[in-house]
Every structure is written in structure tokens, then in C-alpha cells.
Amino acid sequence: MTDSKSPNVMNGNQAVGYVILVCKEIGLSSDKVKQLHSGMLSQLDRKTPIEAEIKGQEWFQSLAIDNSDNQRVNPPKPGKVHPSALPRRSLNLRLPVIRESNHGRKLRQDNEKLIRRLHQLQSGPFGLYEVLRRIKR
Structure with a gap:
């Protein structure tokens, strides 16, 4: 020793x-x-x-x-x-927290804008298409 x-x-x-x-x-x-x-x-x-x-x-x-x-x-x-x-014991390793990158954040924001725009197109100007659909039913 x-x-x-x-x-x-x-x-x-x-x-x-x-x-x-x-x-x-x-x-x-x-x-x-x-x-x-x-x-x-x-x-x-x-x-x-x-x-x-x-x-x-x-x-x-x-x-x-x-x-x-x-x-x-x-x-x-x-x-x-x-x-x-003997059976192998797994290590209790802490996984690192992965922060969202600027690119990922921008992509997410762009996707959210696209989804909002699609909803606007679907419901029409001022929600007019949505009103017309309800009247037809």
C-alpha cells in the first residue's frame, strides 16, 4: 500500500x-x-x-x-x-439537460405562425367562413 x-x-x-x-x-x-x-x-x-x-x-x-x-x-x-x-447493475447517471437551440426555437415559432395562419385561412376573413358553415347545417 x-x-x-x-x-x-x-x-x-x-x-x-x-x-x-x-x-x-x-x-x-x-x-x-x-x-x-x-x-x-x-x-x-x-x-x-x-x-x-x-x-x-x-x-x-x-x-x-x-x-x-x-x-x-x-x-x-x-x-x-x-x-x-452476477447480474450487471446499471449506473445511475444523470442525463444532461439539453437546452433549446436558437434554431430550434425559431423553427418552433415559425411552425406556430403557420398553424395560426392555416386556422385563419380555414375560418376566412373575420371568421366569415365559419359562420357560413354553421348556417348551412
Whole structure:
């Protein structure tokens, strides 16, 4: 574990940057990189740096991979479920509020003017056509 007063402590964005560089270096697919990026941002919001360091080291040490043949030395403990087997939780992301653009506002105003003009044409000058329609009935 690192000392929190160490000059080599990095913030979350720097850590994400390093991970993305490693993804590029090892040739991960863009889908996996996006998934990893999203997961890292989620973990940064949910865990403290100390929590992340402890849990991450514990999990990494539990892998116990033998580098000579990439086989697991210790099989997974019975009763434990691999995280990928669990149902995926969705992130509660706030969607940005999209303001109406000037172009959209002008288009809406023009459409409203057209609709008013169509109603005027349908009812005639001073509503005369509307009166005549009522008399015919």
C-alpha cells in the first residue's frame, strides 16, 4: 500500500489515463476499453482510495497466476461467485439537460405562425367562413 503523503499519489483521472494507455498498449478492443473506463469511473465514485487499494490488492493476490504457464495455482474457493456471473447493475447517471437551440426555437415559432395562419385561412376573413358553415347545417 502507498502512503497517502507520498509525492507519487495520483488522482482518479490520472489513474484512468494510465489504465487507458495500458489498454492501448495491449490492444484491447474499443468495447472492452469503454467498459473498463465506465467501470473505473463507477468505482472511483463508490470506493475510497484506501478501500480500492486494499480490495484491489486482495483480488489481484487471489488470482495467484503462475507466470510460467498462465495456470491458476489456487482454484476459486467454493461458494464464491465470480463477479462476471452476477447480474450487471446499471449506473445511475444523470442525463444532461439539453437546452433549446436558437434554431430550434425559431423553427418552433415559425411552425406556430403557420398553424395560426392555416386556422385563419380555414375560418376566412373575420371568421366569415365559419359562420357560413354553421348556417348551412
